[in-house]
Amino acid sequence: xIPTFRHGVKTKGRKEYTENMPFEEYPVGDFVYIPLLxxxxxxxxxxxxxxxxxxxxxxxxxxxxxxxxNVHSSVSGEVTGIVDLPCATGLPTTHIVIKxxxxxxxxxxxxxxxxxxxxxxxxxxxxxIVGMGGATFPTIVKLMPKTPIKALIINGxxxxxxxxxxxRLMLEKAAEVLSGIDLVKRALGVNKVYFGIESNKPEAIIxxxxxxxxxxxxFCELKTKYPQGGEKQLISAIxxxxxxxxxxxxxxxxxxxxxxTVYALYEAVYLGQPLIYRHMTVSGNGVKRAANLRVRIxxxxxxxxxxxxxxxxxxxxxxxxxxxxxxxxxxxxxxxxGSSSLLLLxxxxxxxxxxxxxxxxxxxxxxxxxxxxxxxxxRAILHGDIEGANNSYAMSCIECGCCAYVCPARRxxxxxxxxxxxxxxxxxxxxx
Amino acid sequence: MKTKFxxxxxxxxxxxxxxxxxxxxxxxALSFPLIxxxxxxxxxxxxxxxxxxxxxxxxxxxxxxxxxxxxxISDLSAIVTGLILGxxxxxxxxxxxxxxxxxxxxxxxxxxxxxxxQNFANPAATARIFLTLSWPVxxxxxxxxxxxxxxxxxxxxxxxxxxVTSATPLATIKDSIDVGGVSNLNLLDMFLGKIxxxxxxxxxxxxxxxxIYLIITKVIDWKTLVSYVITCAVLALAFYKDGYxxxxxxxLSGGILFAGVFMLTDYTTSPxxxxxxVIFAIxxxxxxxxxxxxxxxxxxxCFSILLANLFVPYIDKIVKPKPFGYVKPKKExxxxxxx
Numbered sequence: 001x002i003p004t005f006r007h008g009v010k011t012k013g014r015k016e017y018t019e020n021m022p023f024e025e026y027p028v029g030d031f032v033y034i035p036l037l038x039x040x041x042x043x044x045x046x047x048x049x050x051x052x053x054x055x056x057x058x059x060x061x062x063x064x065x066x067x068x069x070n071v072h073s074s075v076s077g078e079v080t081g082i083v084d085l086p087c088a089t090g091l092p093t094t095h096i097v098i099k100x101x102x103x104x105x106x107x108x109x110x111x112x113x114x115x116x117x118x119x120x121x122x123x124x125x126x127x128x129i130v131g132m133g134g135a136t137f138p139t140i141v142k143l144m145p146k147t148p149i150k151a152l153i154i155n156g157x158x159x160x161x162x163x164x165x166x167x168r169l170m171l172e173k174a175a176e177v178l179s180g181i182d183l184v185k186r187a188l189g190v191n192k193v194y195f196g197i198e199s200n201k202p203e204a205i206i207x208x209x210x211x212x213x214x215x216x217x218x219f220c221e222l223k224t225k226y227p228q229g230g231e232k233q234l235i236s237a238i239x240x241x242x243x244x245x246x247x248x249x250x251x252x253x254x255x256x257x258x259x260x261t262v263y264a265l266y267e268a269v270y271l272g273q274p275l276i277y278r279h280m281t282v283s284g285n286g287v288k289r290a291a292n293l294r295v296r297i298x299x300x301x302x303x304x305x306x307x308x309x310x311x312x313x314x315x316x317x318x319x320x321x322x323x324x325x326x327x328x329x330x331x332x333x334x335x336x337x338g339s340s341s342l343l344l345l346x347x348x349x350x351x352x353x354x355x356x357x358x359x360x361x362x363x364x365x366x367x368x369x370x371x372x373x374x375x376x377x378x379r380a381i382l383h384g385d386i387e388g389a390n391n392s393y394a395m396s397c398i399e400c401g402c403c404a405y406v407c408p409a410r411r412x413x414x415x416x417x418x419x420x421x422x423x424x425x426x427x428x429x430x431x432x
Numbered sequence: 433m434k435t436k437f438x439x440x441x442x443x444x445x446x447x448x449x450x451x452x453x454x455x456x457x458x459x460x461a462l463s464f465p466l467i468x469x470x471x472x473x474x475x476x477x478x479x480x481x482x483x484x485x486x487x488x489x490x491x492x493x494x495x496x497x498x499x500x501x502x503x504x505i506s507d508l509s510a511i512v513t514g515l516i517l518g519x520x521x522x523x524x525x526x527x528x529x530x531x532x533x534x535x536x537x538x539x540x541x542x543x544x545x546x547x548x549x550q551n552f553a554n555p556a557a558t559a560r561i562f563l564t565l566s567w568p569v570x571x572x573x574x575x576x577x578x579x580x581x582x583x584x585x586x587x588x589x590x591x592x593x594x595x596v597t598s599a600t601p602l603a604t605i606k607d608s609i610d611v612g613g614v615s616n617l618n619l620l621d622m623f624l625g626k627i628x629x630x631x632x633x634x635x636x637x638x639x640x641x642x643x644i645y646l647i648i649t650k651v652i653d654w655k656t657l658v659s660y661v662i663t664c665a666v667l668a669l670a671f672y673k674d675g676y677x678x679x680x681x682x683x684l685s686g687g688i689l690f691a692g693v694f695m696l697t698d699y700t701t702s703p704x705x706x707x708x709x710v711i712f713a714i715x716x717x718x719x720x721x722x723x724x725x726x727x728x729x730x731x732x733x734c735f736s737i738l739l740a741n742l743f744v745p746y747i748d749k750i751v752k753p754k755p756f757g758y759v760k761p762k763k764e765x766x767x768x769x770x771x
Binding site: 011161232243245247314315316317318324327328329345351353356357358359361362366370396399401404407409412414418 | 437438440441443450451453507509547550702704705706753755758759
């Protein structure tokens with residue numbers, strides 16, 4: 001039996017579009033628009049003014065407080081504007097507009113060989129590294145846990161359909177990923193590492209096992225099931241322990257790192273390169289040429305779409321994975337540290353029909369990896385019963401989308417969970 | 433380049449299953465015992481079932497017309513209700529019985545409570561009880577399976593009222609309680625459906641095929657069905673003298689299998705959780721057997737479902753799954769005071 005977590009759904013993988021395509025460098029255009037808020041927490045404070053000359057890697061935004069992250073220029077050139085533009089979620093965010101001079105002069109940090117714990121921590125903070133699995137939580141916070149850590153867990157599951165970023169990184173940059181893991185080990189002072197990879201990526205497992213010289217890294221092949229890469233689900237699959245409700249993995253003594261994050265840390269320490277690149281998948285039936293790209297942060301989506309070509313049949317544009325990503329109404333937003341994929345989806349790929357009444361079939365509860373009852377929250381919140389929604393443990397929802405994925409009545413269950421969470425917070429109820 | 437795109441909450445992809453497809457699976461499953469019944473009882477039994485289906489669909493259309501709402505028959509749930517109701521009737525009932533039953537099931541039991549997904553009682557079971565109370569004689573008149581040895585003419589005997597009436601195995605069991613022994617029942621006949629009874633319930637073989645179909649297509653949960661049948665079997669052992677002789681006749685006769693496959697598993701009128709559904713099925717089994725053994729009527733499946741329906745809100749209140757990583761609140765409080 002391949003280990004896994006309880007519940008969840010089997011999704012259509014749809015990774016065949018891009019899984020065999022090596023990363024290609026995206027040729028950046030005349031302008032980049034770099035948002036100062038690309039992470040969870042406070043936006044960075046701008047360090048440049050219009051007219052300033054910057055180089056690749058110049059710090060243009062300073063972290064504001066502990067839960068925040070530095071922001072760096074991804075091209076060399078001149079700052080031509082500091083403007084509020086809507087980011088992918090629709091909220092206005094300050095963007096720094098930089099005109100590319102195509103010289104790509106570098107202003108990197110000094111590479112460190114054989115760094116100490118403090119050097120890794122300092123570099124992680126300086127390079128503005130955030131969790132690149134999608135949550136974009138500042139990595140430095142995770143590297144300084146308040147409780148003792150017994151093991152590091154590396155997340156190479158990549159359970160979202162379409163996305164092949166972590167898979168390609170594990171294949172193409174296996175050695176770099178492994179030395180990145182070594183850096184995290186140093187920073188945390190742990191020895192034991194579990195490397196969780198879904199069983200649909202056998203080549204990655206073989207490659208990593210082949211070149212790994214660290215006996216403390218245990219490669220765990222996990223069942224291909226969504227959301228296998230969810231932090232709590234991953235820990236439960238590998239260690240059979242459950243993160244307490246409302247708690248963090250560090251409560252159990254674990255820290256979870258994504259493959260892309262580990263790779264970014266490698267680049268920051270050994271190459272001195274701040275986080276100015278994002279590896280991403282552009283896929284879907286509506287893109288003329290699906291690809292895995294290495295893109296400079298701040299590139300506008302419309303440029304990428306133009307570069308790869310768009311079909312007429314596109315009906316939905318998703319930034320991020322199809323299960324948890326955000327749908328966009330235009331291509332004006334830009335690539336940020338958390339943009340793992342851009343999907344141009346055709347009618348036949350998406351599911352978009354009118355919701356019908358709940359028939360109480362119970363499929364959502366059977367699919368929920370957090371063992372919640374989405375149909376109860378849905379009904380409660382549509383009746384304005386915030387307390388009822390809270391009592392059905394809405395606050396434990398991880399918004400993975402399994403419930404809505406299986407719902408035969410096509411009810412927008414994730415949306416009602418989100419609404420419930422928002423109203424519970426607004427009414428300051430104690431999470432049940 | 434196109435400039436208008438759909439914007440909605442995640443997830444953006446989903447399974448292909450719809451409510452309509454689930455209903456279609458149930459209709460396919462129901463067609464097995466219906467085909468069997470048509471062979472066993474003749475064309476008239478099919479006619480009754482179709483009348484019930486027509487009345488159900490008509491009832492939903494009428495109700496939506498009166499309430500000025502969009503018609504909802506395309507979700508196929510009215511067809512399922514009509515089929516289940518029709519197959520719950522004896523094969524000899526006058527034509528107006530399924531019509532009134534179908535209208536009652538849909539308009540009163542389902543639509544008045546809010547339509548699909550909102551009714552608390554099983555429409556077909558409630559309508560069958562309504563009909564039994566309204567036409568007790570017609571609703572308890574059963575016929576023998578057709579005897580094709582004299583030619584296929586008997587196939588339409590239902591229309592000409594030339595069929596042979598017969599007692600059902602249920603009545604035989606009921607009558608045998610004080611006398612003891614049910615040895616005159618042929619188990620193979622009961623399994624194949626060569627017995628008197630309601631249209632859908634007689635052919636156990638067809639129902640078992642339907643059950644397997646529904647379990648494979650993941651429409652129903654085998655646990656509900658199995659716990660209901662096992663409860664009935666265990667109670668048959670306990671309730672009758674020489675109970676072991678009664679176990680198979682109990683399960684193969686009357687509506688236990690049919691109700692267990694098609695009626696207890698109705699999503700709307702059963703609890704939300706797997707455990708809740710098992711408890712619900714055990715309740716239903718208990719009521720079925722109490723009515724069969726101690727009640728005034730030989731059959732109890734429909735009444736038991738209606739009774740069990742009433743317990744659903746309580747079962748849902750008690751059986752509440754704990755979320756991932758749930759810690760008992762007591763311990764949490766202790767921790768807080770220690771810190």
